[in-house]
Amino acid sequence: MDILIEEVRKVFGNTDEGRLAERLISAYRAGGPSAVKAVLVEYLKTLGVDVEAGED
């Protein structure tokens, strides 16, 4: 079991933020900061906030 993901589940519990944190970690592993940003931009959209998904 992935220790980071396991700790995320412990700290966040079964929440939307917990699922977001898991996605952020997976995204970072797969695509670095830009992938994380893409996930966050999408999450912020669900909160009604538009942030440009440009390069850092």
Next chain:
Amino acid sequence: MWRLERIELDNFRSYRGRHVVEFGGVNVVWGRIGAGKTSLLYAVEFALFGRQLEVKERVAKLMDLINTEAQEMKVAVTLKKDGDVLRIERRLSRRGAEKVMLVHNGVELRGREAEERLKELLHIDEDVYERLIYISHRTLEGFIYGTTQRRALSVDRLFGIDIIDGVVKTLTSLEKELLKQAEELRRRLSAYEKYKDVMRRYGGYGGVVSRLETVKKEIETLKERERRLAEEAEELAKRRTAYLTKLKEGETLLMEYYRAKSELELLESAADGEEIDVTVLEKIREALREALEEYEHMLPHQLVERLESARDLETLSAAMAETYDALVKLSKDIESQISDTKKLYDLYVAKVKKIEEEIGDAEAKLRRLEKQYLRFKELQKSFQSLEAARSALAEHRRKLAEVEKAVSFSSAVRTVALYIAETGLERCPICSAPVSREAAAAVAKEVEAKFGDLIREVEALREKVRELERAVEEMETLSGDVAEYLATKTRLEELQLEREENVKKALQAEKALRQLEKRAERLRLLLSRIDRRTISEAVSKYARSLKARDLRRRLKELEAQLKNAGLTDEALTAEVRWREVAEELEKTSNRLAELYREKTMLEEVTREVGGDADLLKKRLDNVLYAYSRLQEVKAKLELVKVNARAKLLETAKARFNETFLALYKYGDIVRVNADLEQRRGYYDFYAVTPTGDRYGISKLSDGQRLSIALALALALRDIAKTDVGFIMFDEPIPYVDVNIRNAFVELVKTLSAQYQIVVATQSRDFADMLKQAVPSAKFFTVTKKESSEIKEVA
């Protein structure tokens, strides 16, 4: 474990053309900065994962891996494990085509199958590879020389927890973005407050935007109009020069002509193009006069006289207004009368209805009592009246009493005698004297002969008395109903009379109502055609018409005078047009200036505000909420990081100590360990001496720290259970003193017993030290002119 046998490069990064490198157990790659050492190491990562760290971190693009002079590149890596041979070949073209081919013990796989088999064979992912196989100075330097915080970052990298820092960094950058947005929205809201009056005037932000569009369009139209007018004015000015002298001579006449013409135009434009009908006023006067005549009995007499005798517009206007007011008042009076009459009519109708209900009740009652009444009447026929019946009864009773008294003994004897005769008794039932049937029959016969008539009279009287008693009783019973019947009948007659009277009154009221409504309707019709405004308009139109007639006459006179002064119709027309155009041009320019000012103001508002207040507030709320969510996520991720550090440390502890002791053989340290600081959650590494003394990392030498860092990396590598048997050190310890270099060389020597080692360095001294320490090591030099070149030095 898999070891690197061979790398083949074709146009990879700085390596133009084909290059092949055969690896040994320990490999030293030396070359100056930028020669191509790191490219060689990156080639391995690319071959294994189809990407490499710089591409992943967006420092470089995948296409940058192709040599600048080439259209396609290829990397092939051959690995060996015991008897197994694995060859991975990847190709990449500038058109974006990526191909992978894997040959494992002669079996060829491509694409997804190849990738999956590769993962199965190596037991490693890209992340672990970048942390624990490919070790650069970033990892080791931070551990050896860094502060507690920097050391924590280095260990985090080894543990793979630095991902959290990467995520938090991105979160922080987005938080900043959100704060910027919040600030911007607050500024816009404050601008909205500043321009509140403007918003109110235009009906909100939407109204401002819409007005701005309209203003822009209007400006375009007016600019075009201004251009056309300017052209026409220029043309007219040229024509005007021909008769300018004459214009100056006839200036006074001309001025009067302009004034009259302008005044006439004003009058005509006020008439809005329609021909002024002077008979309208007369028609109104006639209608008012007719109305006065019709309602003369309801209006003051002097009104007609005033209307008739008015000789000037002012008097006529006043008389008409007065008449109109009187008619309006009359109309209101009639309406009020209608209302009163209607109420009266309703009252009578209601009364009739009520009376009819009462009549209905009375008739029903009569029908119910009729039978009793008729019976009483029938009894009356026989007995005249109740009183008469009562007296007859009394009389008959008295008579009966008298006759009964006279005949009672005889009647009793007769009865007893008849009884004995019939029954045959031998003794008298009264006195018990002996008696015979025959004697009894004889007695009965005797009594019958003497008192028979009287006895029958008694019986007849009794019958009569009974009859009279029944009649009296019945009449007494019926007398109440009869009295009620008679009273109801009288009431019915009264009600019928009352109904007739009220019906008559209702009809009269209805008739009056119809008459009043007709009057009111006629008056309403008149007043709908005429009101104060129509009277005033008719009067003013009439006045304008008179004025216009005078002005036209004067204009004709002036035109004739101007013609005599040498100013032709054409010149006058041109001059008039020139003045019109000049005036129009000025108006257009003024309007344009106004619109430009408005446009500037509206643009400023839209730029500064950029949305409706409610929308801006909602957006601000969303941004602040999102900010708070991100902060919460960030705070929790920090907690995750500390927890993960503790957990990973716990997992790695035993293996870490074991690995360290295998690497470090000087005996002055018998144990190494690490805990987590309680306060900040940083790593607290320490070593224990044979005497049991405990030394924190800051008290250890650089070489000891290097050993600890490598031991930790190797311990984690073991825990990760990877099947990759090589370690790549990319410039692991640049700019360090000789002691550390010595320590590192010793470590490599020890490690080489277990792992295949590749060390890339720019330091020739360091490279030589490695070669001397491990004489069997392969030594490669990397140089670069047009292309990177790698050669093994014997």
